[in-house]
Amino acid sequence: MFPSPSGSVPGAAAPFRPLFNDFGPPSMGYGSHSTYTDLLSVIEEMGKEIRPTYAGSKSAMERLKRGIIHARALVRECQAETERNART
Numbered sequence: 001m002f003p004s005p006s007g008s009v010p011g012a013a014a015p016f017r018p019l020f021n022d023f024g025p026p027s028m029g030y031g032s033h034s035t036y037t038d039l040l041s042v043i044e045e046m047g048k049e050i051r052p053t054y055a056g057s058k059s060a061m062e063r064l065k066r067g068i069i070h071a072r073a074l075v076r077e078c079q080a081e082t083e084r085n086a087r088t
Helices: 030-047 050-054 058-087
Strands: none
Touching: 030 058, 050 058
């Protein structure tokens, strides 16, 4: 058994601590909130295209591809903002 992070009884569940709050990851500033929220919405929309893609829908596959391209761009923006905020 691994020791629990709280230092209590081995095997006891550690208290749940969310990695992100409702305002985005802690390393990002207020200005990046919209970029991060946009990324979450794109990912959520992409999730809706998964099943139709497996079922053979070509239009869903195209929307998924466009979503991936958009998500990549948003991830790059979020990374750039995080790096800028880390320098200040």
